[in-house]
Amino acid sequence: MCCKAVPLRGVRITVLVTIKTEDARLGMYVHAVAGGWMTSPFWRRHFVLEKPADLQKLREGGIAEIVIDLSKGAGPAAAPLQPAAAPATAGEDRDVTSPVAEPSAPVRRRRAALTPEERAQAVVDASKVIVQSMFDEVRLGRAIDVQALTPVTEQIVASVTRDAAAMLNVTRLKTKDEYTYVHSIAVAALLIHFARTLNLPEDEVSALGLAGLLHDIGKMAVPKALLDKPGKLEPPEMAVLRHHPEKGHALLSAGGGLPAVALDVCLHHHERYDGRGYPKGLRGEQLSLAARMSSICDVYDAVTSQRPYKRPWSPSEALSRMRSWNGHFDTELLDRFIESIGIHPVGALVRLQSSRLALVIAGDDAEPTQPRVRVFYDIPAQRFIAAHDLTATVTVDPIHRGESGQRWFGERWETLAADILAGQFGPPQQAMSKGVLS
Numbered sequence: 148m149c150c151k152a153v154p155l156r157g158v159r160i161t162v163l164v165t166i167k168t169e170d171a172r173l174g175m176y177v178h179a180v181a182g183g184w185m186t187s188p189f190w191r192r193h194f195v196l197e198k199p200a201d202l203q204k205l206r207e208g209g210i211a212e213i214v215i216d217l218s219k220g221a222g223p224a225a226a227p228l229q230p231a232a233a234p235a236t237a238g239e240d241r242d243v244t245s246p247v248a249e250p251s252a253p254v255r256r257r258r259a260a261l262t263p264e265e266r267a268q269a270v271v272d273a274s275k276v277i278v279q280s281m282f283d284e285v286r287l288g289r290a291i292d293v294q295a296l297t298p299v300t301e302q303i304v305a306s307v308t309r310d311a312a313a314m315l316n317v318t319r320l321k322t323k324d325e326y327t328y329v330h331s332i333a334v335a336a337l338l339i340h341f342a343r344t345l346n347l348p349e350d351e352v353s354a355l356g357l358a359g360l361l362h363d364i365g366k367m368a369v370p371k372a373l374l375d376k377p378g379k380l381e382p383p384e385m386a387v388l389r390h391h392p393e394k395g396h397a398l399l400s401a402g403g404g405l406p407a408v409a410l411d412v413c414l415h416h417h418e419r420y421d422g423r424g425y426p427k428g429l430r431g432e433q434l435s436l437a438a439r440m441s442s443i444c445d446v447y448d449a450v451t452s453q454r455p456y457k458r459p460w461s462p463s464e465a466l467s468r469m470r471s472w473n474g475h476f477d478t479e480l481l482d483r484f485i486e487s488i489g490i491h492p493v494g495a496l497v498r499l500q501s502s503r504l505a506l507v508i509a510g511d512d513a514e515p516t517q518p519r520v521r522v523f524y525d526i527p528a529q530r531f532i533a534a535h536d537l538t539a540t541v542t543v544d545p546i547h548r549g550e551s552g553q554r555w556f557g558e559r560w561e562t563l564a565a566d567i568l569a570g571q572f573g574p575p576q577q578a579m580s581k582g583v584l585s
C-alpha cells in the first residue's frame with residue numbers, strides 16, 4: 148500500500164492512498180484505478196464504493212491497485228501506511244491541486260495534517276452515503292443489505308476509538324435532509340462509546356454499533372412528507388410515526404442475519420423505564436440493557452442535534468434536563484452515560500480531586516468539564532462541611548468523577564440536593580457522618 152498527500156488550496160487536505168484491490172472495502176472513495184480508466188469497469192472516474200456488487204466488479208476486473216481518498220471515504224483496515232509512488236492516473240486532478248508531496252516524506256506527518264474532526268467527518272460522510280443508499284433501497288421495498296453495513300460499523304468503531312469526542316461532535320451537525328441517516332450514525336457512535344464505558348466485550352460493542360445504525364430503519368416505512376414535516380405532529384400523524392419500531396423490527400426479522408441485539412434495539416428504543424413508552428409499554432428490568440442504553444442515546448442525540456427549526460440543547464443542558472425527567476430512563480444507567488460523555492450537568496453529584504463531594508450548580512458551555520460546584524461533604528472525615536462554591540478548574544479543584552447521590556445518602560438525597568441547590572443547606576449540628584444520615 149502506498150500513499151500521497153495532496154494539499155489543496157485552503158485548509159482541506161486530500162490524502163490519496165494506493166491499496167491492493169483485494170483490500171478494497173465498502174465506504175472507500177475511489178479516486179483512481181491503476182491502469183487508467185480505459186480498463187476500468189466503471190463509467191465514473193471517482194466514486195464511493197457503496198454496493199457489494201461494485202466491490203465484486205472491482206475485484207474481478209483484473210485491476211491490481213486502486214487509489215482511495217481518505218478525506219472523502221473510509222480508509223484501509225489497521226495496516227500501517229507505506230510511502231510509495233501512486234499509479235499514473237492518480238494525478239488526474241492535479242490542475243486543481245498543489246503538487247503531490249515527496250514520496251519519501253514521513254507518512255505520520257501527512258496523516259497528522261487532518262484534524263481529529265476532519266477524520267471523523269470523513270468517516271461520517273462515507274458512512275452517510277452507504278446508510279442513505281441502504282435506507283432508500285428499503286423505502287423502495289428492497290431487502291436490507293446487512294453485509295454493506297459491516298465495514299460502516301467497523302469504521303465508526305475505529306473512529307470512536309481514535310477520538311470519541313471528535314466523532315460525537317461532528318455527528319451533532321445534521322441538515323434537514325440527512326437527519327435520519329446522520330442520527331443513525333450518531334446513535335451508533337454513542338452506543339459504541341457507552342458500551343466501552345460499561346466494559347462490554349468488543350463483539351457486543353460492534354453489535355450495538357450495528358444496532359444503532361439500524362434502530363430507525365422503520366422510518367423508511369413512514370411517508371416521507373410526515374418525516375420531513377417541520378414542527379409538531381397532529382395526533383393521527385404521531386400514531387403513524389409511532390409504528391416505526393414495529394415496522395423496523397418486521398423488516399429486520401424478514402432480512403435475517405442480524406444479531407439479536409439489533410432487533411431488540413429497533414423494537415424497544417422508544418420504551419421508557421416507567422412503562423410509559425411504546426410500542427410495548429415494557430418497564431424496568433423487562434427492558435434489556437441494550438434497550439435502556441439505546442433509549443438514552445437516541446434522546447441525547449435528538450435533543451443535542453443542530454437542526455434548522457429548533458435550537459439544540461448543549462450537552463450539559465441536555466443531560467441536566469434528561470436527569471430531571473422522572474421515570475423516563477434507568478437513572479443508574481443515565482449516570483453511567485453522563486460519565487461516558489464526561490460532562491456533569493447541573494444537579495449532579497461529583498467527587499472532587501480533594502476528596503470532597505460537591506453538587507454541580509451551574510454549567511459552562513465553553514468549558515463543560517469545569518462547572519461551578521457547591522462543596523458540602525468531606526469524604527475522608529465522613530462529615531458535612533459548610534457549603535461553599537468554586538469553579539472546578541484544573542488549578543482549583545477538578546472533578547475526579549461522578550458519584551451516585553442515592554448510594555451516598557439514600558432516600559434523603561433528593562431533599563438534600565434540593566436544599567443544597569437552593570442555598571438552604573446548613574451542616575447538621577449533630578455528628579455529620581454518612582452513617583447518621585443514611
Ligand SMILES: [Fe+2]
Binds near residue numbers: 362391416417
Ligand atoms: Fe426511533
